[in-house]
Amino acid sequence: ETGVTQSPTHLIKTRGQQVTLRCSSQSGHNTVSWYQQALGQGPQFIFQYYREEENGRGNFPPRFSGLQFPNYSSELNVNALELDDSALYLCASSLYSENEQFFGPGTRLTVL
Amino acid sequence: DQQVKQNSPSLSVQEGRISILNCDYTNSMFDYFLWYKKYPAEGPTFLISISSIKDKNEDGRFTVFLNKSAKHLSLHIVPSQPGDSAVYFCAASEAGNQFYFGTGTSLTVIP
Numbered sequence: 001e002t003g004v005t006q007s008p009t010h011l012i013k014t015r016g017q018q019v020t021l022r023c024s025s026q027s028g029h030n031t032v033s034w035y036q037q038a039l040g041q042g043p044q045f046i047f048q049y050y051r052e053e054e055n056g057r058g059n060f061p062p063r064f065s066g067l068q069f070p071n072y073s074s075e076l077n078v079n080a081l082e083l084d085d086s087a088l089y090l091c092a093s094s095l096y097s098e099n100e101q102f103f104g105p106g107t108r109l110t111v112l
Numbered sequence: 113d114q115q116v117k118q119n120s121p122s123l124s125v126q127e128g129r130i131s132i133l134n135c136d137y138t139n140s141m142f143d144y145f146l147w148y149k150k151y152p153a154e155g156p157t158f159l160i161s162i163s164s165i166k167d168k169n170e171d172g173r174f175t176v177f178l179n180k181s182a183k184h185l186s187l188h189i190v191p192s193q194p195g196d197s198a199v200y201f202c203a204a205s206e207a208g209n210q211f212y213f214g215t216g217t218s219l220t221v222i223p
């Protein structure tokens with residue numbers, strides 16, 4: 001059974017640029033959630049995707065967008081990057097009917 | 113507004129003793145609670161959960177207690193082992209949709 005993987009591991013961007021982060025769900029999982037974890041904070045829910053549709057969204061602006069593909073892998077896109085977007089971005093997969101989420105190792109984004 | 117709070121940023125415990133990690137929440141609609149453990153450079157790993165219909169759930173050395181009237185849950189680890197040293201996050205959700213995480217407690221188990 002393959003766990004949740006994320007790419008890239010680290011990324012450095014400059015303010016105003018756009019970034020795409022990728023996540024492959026654990027085998028058999030149909031739901032993916034994205035979280036932002038700033039330094040010293042807990043993960044903050046960005047949004048969740050189920051069957052390629054957004055299924056819930058946290059308090060993040062529209063420049064944070066996502067996609068889920070038929071194979072349940074997912075992308076997180078952030079436009080017009082700001083310095084405060086610097087954080088660890090975590091992807092978690094689950095079965096829609098289950099509460100337990102399995103996290104990937106995260107992508108560390110630095111915005112300069 | 114932080115709906116899940118872990119007021120102790122860090123905790124040190126001797127090996128073999130009990131570790132107690134605490135978590136408070138404000139939303140009375142939360143009905144499912146989880147604890148995650150996180151090592152550096154890794155994503156959080158699920159540890160144990162409890163639904164609001166229970167007040168205790170046990171899994172080996174780990175026990176989670178839920179006090180709904182106080183909106184408080186705690187994680188007990190006994191006996192504590194050096195390998196338990198990590199950051200522990202509690203999380204809560206309403207109907208399993210959006211999960212709210214606390215800020216974490218860094219546990220150090222001293223050999």
